[in-house]
Amino acid sequence: MVSAVGGAGRRVPWALLVLVAAFFVPAAGSRFYTFLANDVVIWALFATSLNLLVGYTGLVSFGHAAYFGIGAYTTGILMKKAGVTFLLAFPAAGVVAALFALVFGFFCVRLTKIYFAMLTLAFAQIVWAICFKWNEVTGGEQGMPEIPYPDFGWLERIGTVLPVVAGYRTSEHFYFLTLVLVAVCFWILRRIVASPFGRMLTTIRENPERAEFIGVNVRRYELAVFVLAGAFAGLAGGLFGIFNRGVFADFAYWTKSSEVLIMTLLGGMGAFYGPALGALVLLWLNQQIVSVTEYWPLILGSILVILLFVFPGGLAGALGALRDRLVRRPSGA
Amino acid sequence: MLDVREVRKSFDGFQAVGGVSFTVPRGSISAIIGPNGAGKTTLFNLITGHLVPDGGQVVFKERDVTGIAPHDLCRLGMGRSFQRTNIFPRLTVYENVQAAFVCHRGRGWNLFTPVERLYRPETEALLQAVGLLEKADETSGFLSHGNQKQLELGITLALEPEILLLDEPTAGMSATETRESIRLIERIAADRGLTLLFTEHDMEVVFSIAHRITVLHQGRVIADGTPAEVRGDPEVRRVYLGEGR
Amino acid sequence: MPDPSFVFAQSLSGLTAAMFLFLIASGLSLIFGVLRVLNFAHGTFYMLGAYSAFQLVQWIGTGPGTFWVAALGAALAVAALGGLVERFLFRYLYGKDELYQLLFTYALVLILSDVAKILWGTQQKSVSRPPGLSGAFSLFGATIPYYNLFILLLGPSIALAFWFVLQRTRVGRFIRAAALDRETLGALGVNVSGLYTGVFVLASFLGGLGGALVTPVRTIVPGMDTEIIVEAFIVVVIGGLGSFWGTFLGSLIYGQVLSFGILFFPRFSIFSVFALMAAVLIIRPWGLLGRPLK
Numbered sequence: 001m002v003s004a005v006g007g008a009g010r011r012v013p014w015a016l017l018v019l020v021a022a023f024f025v026p027a028a029g030s031r032f033y034t035f036l037a038n039d040v041v042i043w044a045l046f047a048t049s050l051n052l053l054v055g056y057t058g059l060v061s062f063g064h065a066a067y068f069g070i071g072a073y074t075t076g077i078l079m080k081k082a083g084v085t086f087l088l089a090f091p092a093a094g095v096v097a098a099l100f101a102l103v104f105g106f107f108c109v110r111l112t113k114i115y116f117a118m119l120t121l122a123f124a125q126i127v128w129a130i131c132f133k134w135n136e137v138t139g140g141e142q143g144m145p146e147i148p149y150p151d152f153g154w155l156e157r158i159g160t161v162l163p164v165v166a167g168y169r170t171s172e173h174f175y176f177l178t179l180v181l182v183a184v185c186f187w188i189l190r191r192i193v194a195s196p197f198g199r200m201l202t203t204i205r206e207n208p209e210r211a212e213f214i215g216v217n218v219r220r221y222e223l224a225v226f227v228l229a230g231a232f233a234g235l236a237g238g239l240f241g242i243f244n245r246g247v248f249a250d251f252a253y254w255t256k257s258s259e260v261l262i263m264t265l266l267g268g269m270g271a272f273y274g275p276a277l278g279a280l281v282l283l284w285l286n287q288q289i290v291s292v293t294e295y296w297p298l299i300l301g302s303i304l305v306i307l308l309f310v311f312p313g314g315l316a317g318a319l320g321a322l323r324d325r326l327v328r329r330p331s332g333a
Numbered sequence: 334m335l336d337v338r339e340v341r342k343s344f345d346g347f348q349a350v351g352g353v354s355f356t357v358p359r360g361s362i363s364a365i366i367g368p369n370g371a372g373k374t375t376l377f378n379l380i381t382g383h384l385v386p387d388g389g390q391v392v393f394k395e396r397d398v399t400g401i402a403p404h405d406l407c408r409l410g411m412g413r414s415f416q417r418t419n420i421f422p423r424l425t426v427y428e429n430v431q432a433a434f435v436c437h438r439g440r441g442w443n444l445f446t447p448v449e450r451l452y453r454p455e456t457e458a459l460l461q462a463v464g465l466l467e468k469a470d471e472t473s474g475f476l477s478h479g480n481q482k483q484l485e486l487g488i489t490l491a492l493e494p495e496i497l498l499l500d501e502p503t504a505g506m507s508a509t510e511t512r513e514s515i516r517l518i519e520r521i522a523a524d525r526g527l528t529l530l531f532t533e534h535d536m537e538v539v540f541s542i543a544h545r546i547t548v549l550h551q552g553r554v555i556a557d558g559t560p561a562e563v564r565g566d567p568e569v570r571r572v573y574l575g576e577g578r
Numbered sequence: 579m580p581d582p583s584f585v586f587a588q589s590l591s592g593l594t595a596a597m598f599l600f601l602i603a604s605g606l607s608l609i610f611g612v613l614r615v616l617n618f619a620h621g622t623f624y625m626l627g628a629y630s631a632f633q634l635v636q637w638i639g640t641g642p643g644t645f646w647v648a649a650l651g652a653a654l655a656v657a658a659l660g661g662l663v664e665r666f667l668f669r670y671l672y673g674k675d676e677l678y679q680l681l682f683t684y685a686l687v688l689i690l691s692d693v694a695k696i697l698w699g700t701q702q703k704s705v706s707r708p709p710g711l712s713g714a715f716s717l718f719g720a721t722i723p724y725y726n727l728f729i730l731l732l733g734p735s736i737a738l739a740f741w742f743v744l745q746r747t748r749v750g751r752f753i754r755a756a757a758l759d760r761e762t763l764g765a766l767g768v769n770v771s772g773l774y775t776g777v778f779v780l781a782s783f784l785g786g787l788g789g790a791l792v793t794p795v796r797t798i799v800p801g802m803d804t805e806i807i808v809e810a811f812i813v814v815v816i817g818g819l820g821s822f823w824g825t826f827l828g829s830l831i832y833g834q835v836l837s838f839g840i841l842f843f844p845r846f847s848i849f850s851v852f853a854l855m856a857a858v859l860i861i862r863p864w865g866l867l868g869r870p871l872k
Binding site for chain 2: 191192194195196197198199200202206207209210211212213214215216217218220318
């Protein structure tokens, strides 16, 4: 049931509709919903970047949060300590994360399966340990609170001419900015996944030995996708640092990596928008449950168990199967 | 076309292949036979770069290709099928073959063009040639064993090989499937002027189509020649006595 | 230059930590060696062993020998839990993607650690040392608690017992065979699924025992499971996934690196063990005593 192009039907442009609807959240809902939506959008990018590795190439990384953290610290340090504009600090997050991914990935792709996973974990923990202890640069255990918002003066000036844009708070301006940036990232990722490069990745996932013998230099492709995934995770991190009003070492801790992995699985690794769906459901569920009980891990663990036994394709897989059943088409590709 | 010289390989002290040499002339159909564990698949792996030999040389089209990585070797014109069916199970039949075209024609690093339309005519032509065109949109993992083998052949042919190495191409097939499969392979090899090297258990197949046969036993060559020569070789008879075919 | 008795004391504390870690890591290594899965929940079994021991001590009281009864009881309880989990849940994931098996063990961590919180709250708990082993003695200027000495002797004893079982008994041979080739073993008529359950039970017993025995020395607190599992991962990677003596060696190395790391480079001690793990995976992925890959 896996296709490089993704399960979101091509007749109805669901993704576009969701994007447009997302712009109306601040107007329609409270500050709380804007906050949640902003959280979801950033995590959706983070999870989709991981899916490049896990869902499309078959590489399970336990340390993807390292690049998230690196991106967050890059943007945070540049904007807070060096006064660099967001326009440069944001792409820098992706570039720096990509560089780290290049170095770490070089060693990781020489290994397979559990050893690969362990090394990604080790590198992520090293990143965490450095962030946790390097007080001068990263703020150490205290982290870096009060990352400034980007300057939205230009938006306010536009607002005097186009009233629809006016009247929003800074946090809402940032939400719109996030939407646009993440949408662009998703567009790029979608192209990559549907490209010949993306098809080669799926051959690696399906059968690395055979892929070698159709001319695929598996190691080189794996390194390339590792860098791409790291870059986009870094961009997500850059946004998150500002959104979260602070950057902290636990952004790179392995439990963050496991959260994003679960999100990816929950939404469905086999569909392009699966992880995004997973981000939405998980974060929303988290909000709902946490207000009622403190035992969110118990609920999450139980959901995960149900998922693993009953819906291995995640929500997207289940939805896809449902749609196929309704349209009476045979399940396949 | 293919020259194997004194190739050796040991695993943890066990010598799987010890000093094997033979030549495959261009345009011929050659076979490697031998009892189970004789080292046939290991030998194939050594030729195609999946394993690096401890010693010896593999020369392909007058070029030393010993130990070259598989992804480079298949660009030079060597195609290979595997003993256990090696396809991309969750991709469709069409996507399996198309992937081979995409990579072979050098578009594998393109990150922005949608891949669906690429090489459609070539892929469909090839699927037609191996008899799988009607099944193009089926998920390849669900195909029958015979169909999967056909698909594997298709993938290999997309790489425009000059020599085809087939590892037990009729393994697990019924007598009918075997006949059809061999006919298909022969026809394709003739149409495209391919050189063929294959390993087999099925002696009927081997003696019916091979021009040259090399016999392997415990990692060494014990006979090498035309089918008539091999059939008459006393050593070969001794080794195969009780093999039951 | 640091004072020699101080170095000795540090080294000894590193050894003690290593022996505790070995107790737990050996179970992890066993499960990986035979079932080929890295059991995240192993640290949580350790934690449950600690909590169970605490609970049993609460119920039985603190007379002579009660600590040992509680420790054994806790280990058995955790072993039983492990058996149930394997038999009724984990077994059904065997054919599937390794990722699913891994995530299942992680789900267990989430569920069981919250269960522990529900049953015992988040306050720190502790258990006092067994009366027979309280107190300490002096050696080379270092003060060594008797309990630590007990652990120092227990570690190698368990290692030897393990080695004996694996090498010299029929069951041990089956376990080693299952680690190498489970299909053939099944084809030979051995009850492989029963063996798997048994291995899981044994490993859980060791994890639970480790947790129970650590209670006089460390406070029982939520989060001790994730802390120990990362340490256990590092140890089995260094020693070699699936290698038994490798786990022992890995524990020793880890203990020393950690205790001296804290001493000489306190800021980077947490960094050093992960750097060690990464170094091993880069240079020699199969660990010090594991079997080379491919």
